[in-house]
Amino acid sequence: MTQTFDAAFLVRWLATVAEAVDREADRLTELDSAIGDADHGANLRRGFAAVTAALAEDPPATPGGALAAAGRQLISTVGGASGPLYGTLLRRTGKALGDDPRVTREQLAEALGTGVAAVSQLGGAQVGDKTMLDALTPAVDGLRDSFGAARTAAEEGALATVPLRARKGRASYLGERSVGHQDPGATSSALLFAALDEVARGEASRGQVAPDEVARGEVAPDETQSDAEGAA
């Protein structure tokens, strides 16, 4: 049995991102103060709070509708570069998902691939330029295997920005001085995929996953998650 995800799952994902961004806003701003203008945490906090409010006010009927609505909110509420970029990511991913009431992880990965390509086109950046794409691109590849692989790939991608010299965005104005700092946008992208893994694990404990998918390690029951957190 292939697991599928409905609009409510996507709404839970975005709400979990909003919580993570709120919790990590100071760290994101601190990273942005080293190689930017110290507003990344505030930008995303404002944007994802607006996303949560909009989705609560007007609950989406489809996964694609949830992401498209979220993207529109980010574009209209976040002034920095990250608003249009993340807004484009979600809006284009939502459009690529179409009107299906339920989607598979594979469909989500495919659609996110379209969204990430749109981010690259809008910002003119590629992997290695020390931007959010350094986390987003490997994460989408990982998502073809599992939610956990996507999360790990995004976190590794964000860490891998430290030695890079920024070639796009505000950090590129620093040239060599951008080396040695983790990119704020790649760091927030890792939060997106950590949140996705988290809600997918929650889904497993809601009894909507075939036991064999748990056995194959594609999703872990909640106990595993809290054990891991306890150990951290």
Ligand code: ADP
């Ligand atoms: P601003 O740079 O306008 O202050 P934010 O601080 O909110 O906006 O976001 C900065 C992040 O946006 C960077 O860390 C980087 O990951 C991402 N970013 C900036 N420019 C680009 C670009 N051209 N392509 C992809 N990502 C970019």
Ligand code: MG
């Ligand atoms: Mg900034």
